Amino acid sequence: MTLHGNITNGYASPGRRRLGLVVGGSLSRGLEVRLDAGNGASLEDIAVGSFVTVQGRRKRYFAVVTDLELRAVDDTVRHFPPDTRDGYLAEVMAGAMAYGQLSVMPSMTAGLDDSSASLTEPAKSIPEHFAPVFAATQADIDAVFNPEQRNPFALGTPQGMDTASIRLDLGTLASRSVGVFGASGSGKTFLARMLLAGLVKQGQAVSLVFDMESEYGWQGQDNDRRRQVKGLKQLFPDRVVTFTLDEASSRRRGVTSDGVVRIGHDEVEPSDIEILRESLQLSEVAASAAWNLRQRFGAGWLSEFIGHDAASLGDLANDIGVNRAALGALHNRLVRWKRFGFLSETGQGAASAGGIIEQLERGKHVVLEFGQYGRDTAAYVLVSNLLTRRIHDTWVRRKELSDGGRGDEPRPLVIFVEEAHKFLTPDIASQTIFGAIARELRKYNVTLMIVDQRPSGINSEVMSQLGTRLSCALNDDRDLNAVLMGARDAGQLRNVLARLDSKQQALVFGHAVPMPVVVRPRDYDEIFYADMVVPSGIVGAAAPGETDGERMQREIDELFPPE
Amino acid sequence: MVSHTQRIEAQCYRLHAAPPLGALLRVGEPPTYAVVREIRHEPLDPTRPLAPRGEALESEDEIYAANPQLSAMLTTRFAAVVVGYGDGTALRPGLPDQPPRLHSFVFLSDRAELARFASDLRWLRLMLADRTPAGDAALALFLRRAADSVDDRRGFLKQAGKAVVAELFSEPLRMQGLLREVSA
Numbered sequence: 002m003t004l005h006g007n008i009t010n011g012y013a014s015p016g017r018r019r020l021g022l023v024v025g026g027s028l029s030r031g032l033e034v035r036l037d038a039g040n041g042a043s044l045e046d047i048a049v050g051s052f053v054t055v056q057g058r059r060k061r062y063f064a065v066v067t068d069l070e071l072r073a074v075d076d077t078v079r080h081f082p083p084d085t086r087d088g089y090l091a092e093v094m095a096g097a098m099a100y101g102q103l104s105v106m107p108s109m110t111a112g113l114d115d116s117s118a119s120l121t122e123p124a125k126s127i128p129e130h131f132a133p134v135f136a137a138t139q140a141d142i143d144a145v146f147n148p149e150q151r152n153p154f155a156l157g158t159p160q161g162m163d164t165a166s167i168r169l170d171l172g173t174l175a176s177r178s179v180g181v182f183g184a185s186g187s188g189k190t191f192l193a194r195m196l197l198a199g200l201v202k203q204g205q206a207v208s209l210v211f212d213m214e215s216e217y218g219w220q221g222q223d224n225d226r227r228r229q230v231k232g233l234k235q236l237f238p239d240r241v242v243t244f245t246l247d248e249a250s251s252r253r254r255g256v257t258s259d260g261v262v263r264i265g266h267d268e269v270e271p272s273d274i275e276i277l278r279e280s281l282q283l284s285e286v287a288a289s290a291a292w293n294l295r296q297r298f299g300a301g302w303l304s305e306f307i308g309h310d311a312a313s314l315g316d317l318a319n320d321i322g323v324n325r326a327a328l329g330a331l332h333n334r335l336v337r338w339k340r341f342g343f344l345s346e347t348g349q350g351a352a353s354a355g356g357i358i359e360q361l362e363r364g365k366h367v368v369l370e371f372g373q374y375g376r377d378t379a380a381y382v383l384v385s386n387l388l389t390r391r392i393h394d395t396w397v398r399r400k401e402l403s404d405g406g407r408g409d410e411p412r413p414l415v416i417f418v419e420e421a422h423k424f425l426t427p428d429i430a431s432q433t434i435f436g437a438i439a440r441e442l443r444k445y446n447v448t449l450m451i452v453d454q455r456p457s458g459i460n461s462e463v464m465s466q467l468g469t470r471l472s473c474a475l476n477d478d479r480d481l482n483a484v485l486m487g488a489r490d491a492g493q494l495r496n497v498l499a500r501l502d503s504k505q506q507a508l509v510f511g512h513a514v515p516m517p518v519v520v521r522p523r524d525y526d527e528i529f530y531a532d533m534v535v536p537s538g539i540v541g542a543a544a545p546g547e548t549d550g551e552r553m554q555r556e557i558d559e560l561f562p563p564e
Numbered sequence: 565m566v567s568h569t570q571r572i573e574a575q576c577y578r579l580h581a582a583p584p585l586g587a588l589l590r591v592g593e594p595p596t597y598a599v600v601r602e603i604r605h606e607p608l609d610p611t612r613p614l615a616p617r618g619e620a621l622e623s624e625d626e627i628y629a630a631n632p633q634l635s636a637m638l639t640t641r642f643a644a645v646v647v648g649y650g651d652g653t654a655l656r657p658g659l660p661d662q663p664p665r666l667h668s669f670v671f672l673s674d675r676a677e678l679a680r681f682a683s684d685l686r687w688l689r690l691m692l693a694d695r696t697p698a699g700d701a702a703l704a705l706f707l708r709r710a711a712d713s714v715d716d717r718r719g720f721l722k723q724a725g726k727a728v729v730a731e732l733f734s735e736p737l738r739m740q741g742l743l744r745e746v747s748a
Contacts, residue, residue: 039726074733081736089747090740093725098733 018136020047021103023055028127031067031106031493034134038096044069050160050497050508050519052137053105057128060110063121063137063145065517067493068104105134106493108516109145121145121515139165145515154199155532156509160519167509167520171196172205174513175415177468178439178449182456182484186224187473188505190216191525193452194233196471197417200366201237202533206413207361208450209392210368211385213375213419218243218368219256223525225504230525233368236533242360246343246384247372260356262369264387265347266303271295273383274331276429280378281334287327297321304346307336341380354391361392361414382423389416390434393447400445414447421451422458430460439463457483468512474501490517567663569646570690572598574670576640580605583672586705588681589644592668594651596660597681598644599691601702608639645694645702647687655680657687675713682710682720685727692731700738704745721746 020042026032032055036042047066055062073079078098085091107124121144142165153168174196181196183189194217200208210217210233218241220232233241234256245251245258271291274281278288291302297320298305309317314332318325338344360367369388374380392414402408418424418435430436438449440462451467453459457479465487472484481498485491488510494517498508501519510517523529566573572591576582582603583589589598607614618627628634649660655677673681681687691703707724711717725743732739 074730075736077734077736081740083736083740084744087744087747089721089725090743093722093743094729097726097729098736098739 017138018042020053020134020136021101023128023130023132023134024102025130026104026127028107028124031104031490032064032127034103034105035072036096036101036103038100042101044071044101047103048160049500052142052159052162052518053103053134054137054141055105055107055128055132055134056113057132059113060126060128061113062107062124062128063109063111063141063516064105064107064134065493065497065519066103067106067490068496070102070104071099072102073099103134104493104496106490106517108490111144123515137162137165142167146518154203155523156195157507157520157522160506160521163521167514167518169199169509169513171199171203171513174469175200175206175413175448175450176443177512178451178466179415179513180421180456180464180467180470180472180484181450181452182470182475182480183454183473183507184476184480184503185454187475187501187503188507188522189452189454189471189473190221191223191230191505192471192473192507192522193217193417193450194221194230195522195525195529196450197233197366198236198529198533200415201233201240202535204240204364206415206448207364208366208415208417209357209361209389210366210417211381211389211419212368212370213381215250215254215370215372215375217417218370219254231530233366236530237366237535240364240535241366241368244357244367244369245372246369246374246380249342250372251370256370258370259360262357262384262388263343263345264384265345266307267300267347268387269303269344269383270387271302272432273386274335276386276424276433277379277382279426279428280382280423283330283334284327286324287330290321290323290328290331293321293323303335306332307339338379341374341377343374343380343384354388354395357388358392358395362412364412378420378423381420385418386424386433386435389418389438392416393434393438393445396447397445411446413443415450416447417450417452419452421449421453422455425451425459425463427460430463436460436463439466454480456480459483461486469509469514470511471507471509472498472501473505473507474503565641565666567666567668569659569661569663571601571643571645572596572664572670573641573643576642579635579638579640582640582642583670584705586702586707586709588647588673588678588706588709590650590671590673590677591644592664592670594660595649596646596664596668597648597650597655597673597687598646599702599706600642600644601691601694601699602643604641604643605638606641608637612637614638645691645699647690648681655684657681657684657690659690678710679713682714685724688724688727689731692728697741700742701745704742704748707746 019037019040021034021037023032024035036044049066049069051066053064053066055064083090083094107127109121110124111121142159146167154171156167156169159165159167181189181193197208197217200206212218218232219234221230223230234243242259244260244262246262248261251258274291275288294302294306314329315325318328357367371381396411396414399408399411403410424433424435435449438447464483470484475481481495484498485494488494497519501508505521507520507522508517509520565575583600585600585603587600589600591598617631621627646659648655648657711720714720728742729739
C-alpha cells in the first residue's frame with residue numbers, strides 16, 4: 002500500500018490526469034512538484050497560470066502553476082548531456098536523470114470528500130511529501146470559483162480549460178475598488194466593458210463611466226476584428242443614460258445623448274490646476290499661483306484671469322505677489338481652455354452634476370462621453386475630478402444622513418476612470434478625489450474601477466487599496482511590479498503575469514476571487530449580448546438588500562408618489 | 565570451485581562449453597542466481613602454461629584432433645555475480661544468507677525463469693557494484709536477454725534504463741556507455 006493508495010473517495014478517480022508528486026516547498030514559497038514523465042506529463046503541455054489540485058492525506062489543495070523548471074538529478078548532466086540522437090537514451094533519461102519541475106502555489110483547500118467540495122477555505126497548510134498532483138477539472142473550478150453565488154457572472158475560461166467557466170460575484174467585486182490593467186491592445190477595454198455590462202445587468206451597484214474615447218456608451222470598436230461592438234446603452238437602453246461633453250461629436254457619430262454637461266469657470270478650483278500641473282507642464286510655482294488668483298478674485302478667478310491680456314500680467318503678478326514668468330505660464334495654459342466648449346462663463350456644473358446624481362440615484366448607470374475632449378488629458382482630468390468631487394460630496398452627505406437615521410443609504414456607486422495614472426500619480430494622489438475614494442475604501446458606498454496601461458504611474462498606496470485586480474499583459478517590469486504591489490504571493494504571481502498572452506488573457510486576483518486565476522475572457526459577441534438581456538418586467542436596479550418585489554413597488558412609488 | 569555470497573566461480577564439464585556472458589544461472593539448492601560476467605579458457609593446472617601448437621595445420625579443429633589430451637588438460641571456467649536467491653517458491657533479488665555449496669550444480673536458467681527474475685529490478689545494484697567495463701558489458705547483455713524473455717520488450721528496457729539512470733546519475737559517462745550497449 003502506498004502513502005496515498007488507500008484513498009477511496011471519488012476524487013482519486015482514474016480519470017484524473019496525474020501530473021506529478023510534491024517533492025518539496027513551503028507555504029510561503031509554494032510547492033515543488035516533480036513532473037511524472039512516466040505518466041505522459043510533459044512540461045510542454047503545462048502553462049504557467051494553469052490550475053492544479055494536490056491530493057494530501059486529509060485535504061486537497063487548489064493551486065496555480067507559477068513556474069516551470071528543467072531539473073537534473075546531478076549537475077554533471079549539464080557537462081555530459083546524453084546523445085539525444087539515441088532515442089533509447091533520451092527516453093530513459095527524460096524524467097529520471099533529467100526531469101521537469103513545477104512550482105505551484107496552493108491557495109485554497111477543501112476536504113477530500115467530493116460532497117464537501119464547496120467548503121473551500123484559504124490554505125494555511127501544505128500537503129505532505131509525495132502528495133500526487135493532478136490537472137484541475139471542471140469540478141475543481143466549480144468548487145473554488147462557482148459556489149452558491151446569487152448572481153454569478155461568467156467572466157471567461159481558466160488557462161488551458163476551454164470548457165470550464167470562471168464566475169465572479171460582481172457584488173463582491175464592486176464592494177471594493179477594482180483595477181483593470183494591461184498594455185495597449187491587450188484587451189483591457191473589452192474586459193472592463195464586460196465587467197461594466199455585468200454590473201448593469203445585475204444591478205448590485207450603479208456606475209458612472211468617464212468615457213474618454215467614447216467606447217462604452219453607444220458602441221465601441223474591435224480593432225482586431227474591425228467591427229463595431231455594442232456599448233452599454235445599446236445593451237441596456239432602459240438602464241443606461243449617456244451624457245456628453247461634446248454634442249457635435251455625438252451627432253457626428255449618430256448618437257443621441259440624454260444630457261449635455263457644461264461646467265462654469267467659477268467651478269474650477271485651484272486644486273484642479275494643481276492636479277493638472279503635469280498635464281499642463283506647469284512648475285509648482287505656476288500652479289500654486291492659482292491660489293493667489295482665487296484669493297484675489299474669489300470664485301470667478303478663472304474668468305477674470307483668462308480675461309486678462311498678456312500685457313497686463315506684470316501688474317497682476319505684482320498685485321498678487323507671484324512670479325511674473327510663472328503667472329505668464331499659467332495664463333498661457335489656461336487661455337487655451339477657451340476652446341473647451343463645455344466650459345462656460347456661468348456655472349452649470351452643479352446642474353450637470355445634479356443631473357448625473359439624479360440619474361444615479363434612480364438606479365441608472367451613467368456614461369459621460371468626452372467626444373473630442375477625450376484626447377485632451379487636461380479636459381478629461383479636469384471634468385472627471387470636478388464632477389466626481391461633487392458626486393462624492395453628495396454620497397458622503399447621504400451616507401452620513403443615513404447613518405444618523407435620516408434617510409436611505411445611497412446606492413453603491415462605482416466610478417469608472419481610464420488613464421488613472423493621470424489622476425493618481427504619487428504627487429497628486431493625495432489631492433484628487435480619486436485618491437480619497439481609493440483610500441476610504443467603501444466607507445461612503447463609492448468605489449473606483451480604474452483602467453490603466455501604466456499602473457507604475459499610480460500611487461502605491463492607492464494600488465494597495467484596490468480590492469480586486471485584473472491584469473492583461475504588460476510589457477514593462479515596473480508595471481508588472483506595480484500591479485502586484487501589496488498582493489500576497491506577489492513573487493510567484495509575477496511569473497504568471499509576465500507570461501500572459503499578449504491579447505485576451507488576464508490574471509485576476511484579490512477580493513472578488515478566492516484565489517488568483519488566469520482567465521481568457523469570454524468573447525464580447527452576440528452570445529454575450531444575449532446573456533446580457535434583462536428579463537422583461539425588470540427595468541431598474543435593486544437597491545442594496547432590496548427584493549425584486551420591493552424594487553418594483555419602489556419604482557411605482559417613484560413614478561406615482563403615494564398621496 | 566569458488567563460492568562467495570557475492571560471486572561464484574565454476575568450471576565447465578566440457579572445454580569451451582560455458583554459458584554465454586550475461587546469462588542467468590541457477591546454482592545449487594536452495595538456488596542462488598548469478599549472472600555470468602567473465603569466461604576463461606585456461607590450463608587445468610595453472611603451473612603448466614600452454615605451448616603454441618598447430619603451426620603446420622590448416623585449422624584449429626585439427627589441433628584438438630591431433631592432440632586429444634588437450635581436452636583433458638585444458639578447462640573452461642567462468643565467474644558470475646550473485647544477484648538473487650530462491651526462497652521457497654519466490655525468486656528474490658539480493659544476496660543469499662549463505663553462498664552456494666562447493667560442487668553445486670550450475671544450470672542455465674530457462675526463458676520463463678529469466679522473465680520471472682528480471683521482473684524485479686532490485687538486483688541491478690548488485691551488478692552495478694562491479695564498476696568495471698566488463699561488468700557493465702555483462703549487465704547490458706543480461707538486460708538484452710531478459711528483454712527478449714518478457715512479453716513487453718520495449719517496456720522492460722525502458723524501465724530497466726530508468727533504473728540504471730537512477731543508480732548511476734552521478735556517473736553520466738558510465739551510464740550513457742551502459743545504456744548505449746543495452747540499446748545496441
